[in-house]
Amino acid sequence: MSAWRRWWILAACAGCAACAGGAGSVPSGxxxxxxxxxxxxxxxxxxxxxxxxxxxDDARTLLTRTGFGATPAEIADYARLTRGAAVERLLAxxxxxxxxAPPPPIGSPESLERPRRGASDDDRKAFRRAQAxxxxxxxxxxxxxxxxxxxxxxxRMTLFWHGHFATGVQKVRLATLMYRQNATLRANAVGNxxxxxxxxxxxxxxxxxxxxxxxxxxxxxxxxxxEAMELFTLGEGHxxxxxxxxxxxxxxxxxxxxxxLAFTTRPRLHDDGVKTVLGRTGRLDGNDVLDTILAESRTAxxxxxxxxxxxxxxxxxxxxVARIAAHxxxxxxxxxxxxxxxxxxxxxxxxxxxxxxVKSPVDVVVGSLHTLGIVPDxxxxxxxxxxxxxxxxxxxxxxxGWPGGDAWINSGTLLAxxxxxxRLARADNFGIPAPPVGGMPMRAARETPFDVAHWLDPxxxxxxxxxxxxxxxxxxxxxxxxxxxxxxxxxxxxxxxLQDPAYELQ
Amino acid sequence: xxxxxxxxxxxxxxxxxxRHSRRTFLRAASALAVARTGAARVAFAVAPASDAGARYDRxxxxxxxxxGNDGFNTLVPYADPGYYRVRPKLAVxxxxxxxxxxxxxxxxxxxxxxxxxxxxxxxxxxxVGYPDPNLSHFRSIEIWDTASGSRQFLANGWLTRTFAxxxxxxxxxxxxxxxxxxxxxxxxxGGVRALAMADAARFIGRANLAHREPARGNAALRHLLxxxxxxxxxxxxxxxxxxxxxxxxxxxxxxxxxTASEVxxxxxxxxxxxxxxxxxxxxxxxAGVQPRLLxxxxxxxxxxxxxxxxxxxxxxxxxxxxxxxxxxxxxxxSAGTDHGTASVHFALGGxxxxxxxxxxxxxxxxxxxxxxxxxxxxxxxxxxxxxxxWNVDARSVLGGxxxxxxxxxx
Numbered sequence: 001m002s003a004w005r006r007w008w009i010l011a012a013c014a015g016c017a018a019c020a021g022g023a024g025s026v027p028s029g030x031x032x033x034x035x036x037x038x039x040x041x042x043x044x045x046x047x048x049x050x051x052x053x054x055x056x057d058d059a060r061t062l063l064t065r066t067g068f069g070a071t072p073a074e075i076a077d078y079a080r081l082t083r084g085a086a087v088e089r090l091l092a093x094x095x096x097x098x099x100x101a102p103p104p105p106i107g108s109p110e111s112l113e114r115p116r117r118g119a120s121d122d123d124r125k126a127f128r129r130a131q132a133x134x135x136x137x138x139x140x141x142x143x144x145x146x147x148x149x150x151x152x153x154x155x156r157m158t159l160f161w162h163g164h165f166a167t168g169v170q171k172v173r174l175a176t177l178m179y180r181q182n183a184t185l186r187a188n189a190v191g192n193x194x195x196x197x198x199x200x201x202x203x204x205x206x207x208x209x210x211x212x213x214x215x216x217x218x219x220x221x222x223x224x225x226x227e228a229m230e231l232f233t234l235g236e237g238h239x240x241x242x243x244x245x246x247x248x249x250x251x252x253x254x255x256x257x258x259x260x261l262a263f264t265t266r267p268r269l270h271d272d273g274v275k276t277v278l279g280r281t282g283r284l285d286g287n288d289v290l291d292t293i294l295a296e297s298r299t300a301x302x303x304x305x306x307x308x309x310x311x312x313x314x315x316x317x318x319x320x321v322a323r324i325a326a327h328x329x330x331x332x333x334x335x336x337x338x339x340x341x342x343x344x345x346x347x348x349x350x351x352x353x354x355x356x357x358v359k360s361p362v363d364v365v366v367g368s369l370h371t372l373g374i375v376p377d378x379x380x381x382x383x384x385x386x387x388x389x390x391x392x393x394x395x396x397x398x399x400x401g402w403p404g405g406d407a408w409i410n411s412g413t414l415l416a417x418x419x420x421x422x423r424l425a426r427a428d429n430f431g432i433p434a435p436p437v438g439g440m441p442m443r444a445a446r447e448t449p450f451d452v453a454h455w456l457d458p459x460x461x462x463x464x465x466x467x468x469x470x471x472x473x474x475x476x477x478x479x480x481x482x483x484x485x486x487x488x489x490x491x492x493x494x495x496x497x498l499q500d501p502a503y504e505l506q
Numbered sequence: 507x508x509x510x511x512x513x514x515x516x517x518x519x520x521x522x523x524x525r526h527s528r529r530t531f532l533r534a535a536s537a538l539a540v541a542r543t544g545a546a547r548v549a550f551a552v553a554p555a556s557d558a559g560a561r562y563d564r565x566x567x568x569x570x571x572x573x574g575n576d577g578f579n580t581l582v583p584y585a586d587p588g589y590y591r592v593r594p595k596l597a598v599x600x601x602x603x604x605x606x607x608x609x610x611x612x613x614x615x616x617x618x619x620x621x622x623x624x625x626x627x628x629x630x631x632x633x634v635g636y637p638d639p640n641l642s643h644f645r646s647i648e649i650w651d652t653a654s655g656s657r658q659f660l661a662n663g664w665l666t667r668t669f670a671x672x673x674x675x676x677x678x679x680x681x682x683x684x685x686x687x688x689x690x691x692x693x694x695x696g697g698v699r700a701l702a703m704a705d706a707a708r709f710i711g712r713a714n715l716a717h718r719e720p721a722r723g724n725a726a727l728r729h730l731l732x733x734x735x736x737x738x739x740x741x742x743x744x745x746x747x748x749x750x751x752x753x754x755x756x757x758x759x760x761x762x763x764x765t766a767s768e769v770x771x772x773x774x775x776x777x778x779x780x781x782x783x784x785x786x787x788x789x790x791x792x793a794g795v796q797p798r799l800l801x802x803x804x805x806x807x808x809x810x811x812x813x814x815x816x817x818x819x820x821x822x823x824x825x826x827x828x829x830x831x832x833x834x835x836x837x838x839x840s841a842g843t844d845h846g847t848a849s850v851h852f853a854l855g856g857x858x859x860x861x862x863x864x865x866x867x868x869x870x871x872x873x874x875x876x877x878x879x880x881x882x883x884x885x886x887x888x889x890x891x892x893x894x895x896w897n898v899d900a901r902s903v904l905g906g907x908x909x910x911x912x913x914x915x916x
Contacts, residue, residue, distance in 0.1 A: 118839075121790055121791065121840070124790070168644065170643070170644065171642070171644070226657075230659065236659070314725065314726065352724070355723070355724060355726065355727060356724050356725070356726055357726065358726050358729075358730075387688075388688070390688060397644075397689055398644050398645070398648050399644070399645070400659075400661065403661065403694075403695070405696075405726070406696055406725070406726060406729045407694070407695065407696060409729055409730055409733050410690065410700055410701070410702050410733060411680075411700075411701040411702050411703070411709075411733055411736055411737045411740070412684070412688070412701075412702025412703060412704075413702070414716070414730070414733050414734065414737070415709075415712040415713065415715060415716065415737065418712075418715035418716070419712055419715060422715060478723065478727070481719050481723075481727070481731065482717060482719060499715065501719070501727060501730040501731055501734065502727070504730055505726055505727060505730070
């Protein structure tokens with residue numbers, strides 16, 4: 001931990017010089033100083049000003065993008081707040097720990113037991129079966145946590161980092177290691193990016209996934225060093241092959257303890273020779289490399305751009321990204337600082353960015369449940385539904401994570417989304433028995449049902465003329481594609497609105 | 507379907523077809539979003555195919571042998587004593603091999619392919635792989651799917667890049683269809699019109715959830731509406747599937763082949779089909795698994811030939827198998843095989859020049875953990891499909907010159 005703190009102190013002064021020279025025409029220090037300095041005259045569309053109440057539509061935008069769905073009650077609540085106050089409230093509510101405990105045996109020492117060399121086929125089969133069961137339980141637990149957490153933003157950011165530092169149980173094999181990584185991501189999700197990067201680099205699941213544990217003096221494995229630069233911090237084209245090779249040497253000696261499956265160092269396997277990484281020369285170790293990467297201004301730009309695509313729009317505004325990234329760096333990589341800038345930006349609330357983002361499968365599943373106030377008893381069918389839509393938690397397709405955006409939608413995944421939403425709207429809550437998902441009934445004994453009679457009550461009087469208009473105001477970011485199909489009582493309106501293509505967007 | 511003024515929106519592309527014009531325009535709009543990979547640039551660097559260009563009336567069927575099929579028990583080097591030395595439990599006895607020449611022969615489970623071999627429609631490609639091989643399933647299949655170098659990272663599939671550079675005709679229902687897998691593999695990435703389905707009946711059953719609306723709104727909404735449109739279109743064309751005299755095996759692969767045949771026969775013009783056959787990661791007890799899978803593969807491919815011959819499409823069909831890697835020559839202590847490198851693959855079809863390609867590796871001095879070097883780069887196989895089959899620019903798609911493997915007759 002001391003390593004990143006050391007860098008943090010350096011950054012506070014190095015940042016100013018670097019951004020004055022590096023950020024070009026962006027006038028740093030004018031608008032970045034205060035997130036509430038808003039009122040940029042260039043904004044062409046009518047959006048709520050930072051000092052005016054958000055109103056229904058901006059409250060829905062803010063809540064659905066920073067969490068999973070939003071209930072009429074939450075929207076009404078936030079509609080009264082100014083943009084700045086609303087964002088401060090979201091940031092103040094963030095946490096570092098899950099509000100619920102993981103399902104046993106996950107987290108227990110015995111859950112780390114695995115077949116020894118020469119174990120029988122039956123033992124291996126039993127191990128695989130147990131891990132598949134535990135991984136499914138872990139997925140269900142996380143989806144449930146997303147649904148009941150007092151801070152959806154914390155879970156949303158934990159999910160973002162899961163995609164950013166994509167690690168798959170297919171190679172890690174132990175559900176408990178995936179859980180521990182999840183806890184590490186959550187602990188730093190809205191903390192300090194430098195601390196997060198250092199923690200992920202020492203995370204056993206990551207070290208297995210990207211072969212850090214195989215990286216030793218004389219036999220460097222470049223996997224982690226490469227991805228750390230390409231996918232986690234700098235992006236392609238901002239380092240060269242030699243940086244990767246030298247960085248890999250610096251990471252030698254980092255290892256995973258065979259029994260405790262915890263981070264450890266093996267000094268005898270460490271290459272303590274002189275290396276040069278990104279222009280810095282010395283007897284560098286892994287911490288030095290991470291600090292060198294964090295000292296690059298490009299890292300803040302890269303992360304800010306990724307967060308922009310997650311929360312604001314598919315095509316980042318480069319000037320705005322440069323401005324926010326400079327602020328991010330000046331803050332010493334305070335993730336709250338970059339989120340505050342993004343969430344209060346005019347771009348976030350611009351008319352053109354409404355419905356510009358495709359919901360992730362997790363968003364479709366958890367967001368729909370949350371919006372309708374449904375808390376199922378057993379989340380496993382919902383985890384299977386996410387997988388059918390292309391987002392199998394703890395099993396991203398590869399080291400790049402889920403590509404997201406338009407790539408969420410193909411004929412197969414779109415039909416899976418529509419089928420899920422049709423089933424959800426036919427579930428017990430709507431008075432009709434639901435068919436099973438993946439062989440599991442999508443039913444919930446202790447489930448909080450969709451309280452259709454009172455669902456819209458919290459909305460203010462000016463939220464819409466009738467139940468249809470008020471429902472659509474809650475559910476859709478833009479006008480429905482097939483307005484004529486959406487009619488009838490609230491229950492019918494909700495059922496048909498969930499099938500509208502506009503519902504797939506936020 | 508065409509809206510006035512749509513063509514005018516897009517002056518970087520003179521394609522007549524509104525769908526693709528629109529798609530290309532969308533790609534331009536989202537270029538920054540994918541610039542991280544650099545792959546989007548391909549769309550602008552290459553002029554769209556002219557009428558005399560791409561021949562997408564020819565169908566490419568890719569069959570993925572997921573998990574990494576064992577090439578040494580697929581094409582058995584029965585004359586090599588080294589083979590019997592490193593495979594005491596798993597070697598196929600010489601007298602059970604379907605002999606192809608004096609050195610190699612097919613696994614007996616591949617007997618359903620014999621008629622194709624006799625018709626000279628089966629090419630056996632030996633030693634297909636790539637330099638600096640990666641032994642991770644996830645990474646290596648990514649290399650194959652994106653046709654990248656071992657240390658090169660590309661986001662879009664190689665067929666996605668192909669159709670971006672040389673679009674399919676607007677009359678086509680889709681660029682490609684993915685059957686039996688959730689991941690789009692060579693058809694991954696933005697801009698491609700790819701349909702994913704488990705089987706035709708299930709697809710049609712769900713398709714009534716999609717509705718046709720004119721594309722409008724922002725890029726994301728347009729993509730959604732175009733996808734719905736693709737679903738409606740495909741379902742309509744598939745609504746009354748052709749009845750085949752061919753019997754399809756009652757296996758997952760057999761069902762996938764049936765769906766592929768129905769798609770191809772139902773006036774469902776597509777350029778590419780990708781079918782996935784799962785389960786080849788045979789670390790343990792391989793003898794109980796691989797022969798069954800090879801039989802499933804061979805019976806399915808024979809059925810595909812039968813059905814597409816009925817439909818009059820076999821002469822215009824090229825089938826190529828692929829996988830992330832092969833297996834190690836020496837068996838392990840669990841009577842299985844571990845991740846290897848180069849492997850054996852098949853190319854088959856009405857215009858395939860049957861026979862053996864590549865070289866048979868010698869296992870004389872192979873040790874326990876040794877792997878064989880590749881002799882055919884998989885991108886050379888892709889180049890054959892791109893240049894020889896479709897007449898599209900292979901170089902721009904593959905990022906380099908790969909000499910075609912001469913397994914096509916025309």
